[in-house]
Amino acid sequence: xxxxxxxxxxxxxxxxxxxxxxxxxxxxxxxxxxxxxxxxxxxxxxxxxxxxxxxxxxxxxxxxxxxxxxxxxxxxxxxxxxxxxxxxxxxxxxxxxxxxxxxxxxxxxxxxxxxxxxxxxxxxxxxxxxxxxxxxxxxxxxxxxxxxxxxxxxxxxxxxxxxxxxxxxxxxxxxxxxxxxxxxxxxxxxxxxxxxxxxxxxxxxxxxxxxxxxxxxxxxxxxxxxxxxxxxxxxxxxxxxxxxxxxxxxxxxxxxxxxxxxxxxxxxxxxxxxxxxxxxxxxxxxxxxxxxxxxxxxxxxxxxxxxxxxxxxxxxxxxxxxxxxxxxxxxxxxxxxxxxxxxxxxxxxxxxxxxxxxxxxxxxxxxxxxxxxxxxxxxxxxxxxxxxxxxxxxxxxxxxxxxxxxxxxxxxxxxxxxxxxxxxxxxxxxxxxxxxxxxxxxxxxxxxxxxxxxxxxxxxxxxxxxxxxxxxxxxxxxxxxxxxxxxxxxxxxxxxxxxxxxxxxxxxxxxxxxxxxxxxxxxxxxxxxx
Numbered sequence: 001x002x003x004x005x006x007x008x009x010x011x012x013x014x015x016x017x018x019x020x021x022x023x024x025x026x027x028x029x030x031x032x033x034x035x036x037x038x039x040x041x042x043x044x045x046x047x048x049x050x051x052x053x054x055x056x057x058x059x060x061x062x063x064x065x066x067x068x069x070x071x072x073x074x075x076x077x078x079x080x081x082x083x084x085x086x087x088x089x090x091x092x093x094x095x096x097x098x099x100x101x102x103x104x105x106x107x108x109x110x111x112x113x114x115x116x117x118x119x120x121x122x123x124x125x126x127x128x129x130x131x132x133x134x135x136x137x138x139x140x141x142x143x144x145x146x147x148x149x150x151x152x153x154x155x156x157x158x159x160x161x162x163x164x165x166x167x168x169x170x171x172x173x174x175x176x177x178x179x180x181x182x183x184x185x186x187x188x189x190x191x192x193x194x195x196x197x198x199x200x201x202x203x204x205x206x207x208x209x210x211x212x213x214x215x216x217x218x219x220x221x222x223x224x225x226x227x228x229x230x231x232x233x234x235x236x237x238x239x240x241x242x243x244x245x246x247x248x249x250x251x252x253x254x255x256x257x258x259x260x261x262x263x264x265x266x267x268x269x270x271x272x273x274x275x276x277x278x279x280x281x282x283x284x285x286x287x288x289x290x291x292x293x294x295x296x297x298x299x300x301x302x303x304x305x306x307x308x309x310x311x312x313x314x315x316x317x318x319x320x321x322x323x324x325x326x327x328x329x330x331x332x333x334x335x336x337x338x339x340x341x342x343x344x345x346x347x348x349x350x351x352x353x354x355x356x357x358x359x360x361x362x363x364x365x366x367x368x369x370x371x372x373x374x375x376x377x378x379x380x381x382x383x384x385x386x387x388x389x390x391x392x393x394x395x396x397x398x399x400x401x402x403x404x405x406x407x408x409x410x411x412x413x414x415x416x417x418x419x420x421x422x423x424x425x426x427x428x429x430x431x432x433x434x435x436x437x438x439x440x441x442x443x444x445x446x447x448x449x450x451x452x453x454x455x456x457x458x459x460x461x462x463x464x465x466x467x468x469x470x471x472x473x474x475x476x477x478x479x480x481x482x483x484x485x486x487x488x489x490x491x492x493x494x495x496x497x498x499x500x501x502x503x504x505x506x507x508x509x510x511x512x513x514x515x516x517x518x519x520x521x522x523x524x525x526x527x528x529x530x
Contacts, residue, residue, distance in 0.1 A: 065165030072097030274515030430459030
């Protein structure tokens with residue numbers, strides 16, 4: 001009988017009973033004067049800085065102000081770009097026992113209405129406008145249809161809000177299994193759902209993924225370009241530096257030139273982001289002149305990371321790269337490559353399960369555990385699995401089975417050493433003439449062509465074959481290669497039925513707020529002839 005694609009949770013005793021508040025208080029006790037947070041704005045003279053003592057004091061003051069307006073357990077939304085007050089509010093909400101609802105600042109009126117209505121948010125903190133988006137006006141437009149929403153606070157009024165609380169207000173006891181956040185999934189398909197993440201899950205996930213795997217040390221600066229509304233930004237990149245007594249350097253928005261400047265100026269140890277960010281960093285004019293002597297590792301996740309990109313980053317920087325495979329519903333990390341893995345495993349796999357996380361590969365149709373090397377759905381179980389989708393028990397049972405396994409919807413294989421290789425999404429699998437085709441395999445081949453910068457492969461309806469393979473290509477700057485050359489390149493490396501028959505050349509891809517390509521938009525462009 002072949003070995004089964006199942007990895008039990010290892011080192012489960014490393015999971016601690018933590019809350020965000022206890023994590024911050026411990027850091028402030030261990031290093032009260034240690035640098036905790038830096039506002040990474042372009043002007044170095046305007047960069048505000050917080051020690052751990054400062055951060056705890058401001059968070060506790062804001063927590064008392066929250067309790068003057070909200071009850072523990074109520075939902076409070078945050079709608080802003082990456083500003084330090086966002087991080088302080090995250091800490092304050094946790095200390096006050098309220099649940100933070102993270103909202104993408106790019107959302108427009110109806111999208112905002114859905115999040116605030118579905119989460120039953122009692123309050124919202126926001127910036128008045130961001131990059132030409134009149135956010136306060138947008139909120140005013142939808143507010144009449146939000147009966148739960150009682151309080152609105154502009155971050156411009158943050159000092160007055162903090163001072164509004166009673167200094168004698170007693171902060172509640174918050175438990176590790178209490179809800180900490182509601183994060184709305186990217187919504188690449190369907191209506192976004194609110195994943196309820198508990199304190200135990202997100203605090204330990206930050207510790208056992210970034211801190212342990214990357215060997216983060218006290219005093220190290222972590223330059224964070226990821227949006228705070230996403231788990232990569234406000235969970236991993238925010239809580240991991242606190243757990244390691246490091247310094248969180250926060251970009252107000254992603255700007256490759258600014259990120260490179262901050263890595264040099266703040267002596268950042270990480271060169272990180274989603275693949276689109278890494279490509280922008282590598283191609284930026286400032287890259288060749290940046291001092292990377294402080295960088296110990298590169299880091300990527302949030303979207304499929306092509307092996308060639310890993311090799312390119314490692315060659316350019318001379319440091320190992322780690323890839324984290326994550327999903328919002330898993331707090332978010334599930335597997336991760338280690339810095340001392342072989343170059344092949346660092347580039348071509350998703351690593352092995354993180355401590356405390358059990359992983360198995362199953363047949364999507366039957367639920368049976370498959371043999372190692374066979375393609376199936378990734379399922380995971382452990383401390384990191386969300387409590388469920390907020391107020392959506394019917395949708396929760398669709399992804400968390402009675403045994404507690406979270407069904408990710410991702411297709412992968414597990415090799416004999418426990419390393420995962422991603423193969424795509426269950427819903428993205430293309431069935432052409434009865435043959436199962438995995439877009440990831442074709443994308444990897446196309447990315448191996450020196451003229452290809454980015455690629456996305458999707459299945460589109462076809463009257464003869466059921467589905468046909470379509471490839472969207474973004475070329476390297478200055479390249480002029482065409483369909484015939486890429487067709488021949490794929491045919492040389494893959495079976496004929498996997499070769500795309502529909503080709504589209506693009507200058508940019510439609511992206512979610514977390515940097516994932518919206519494949520359903522590409523699919524619609526072919527279906528509707530746009």
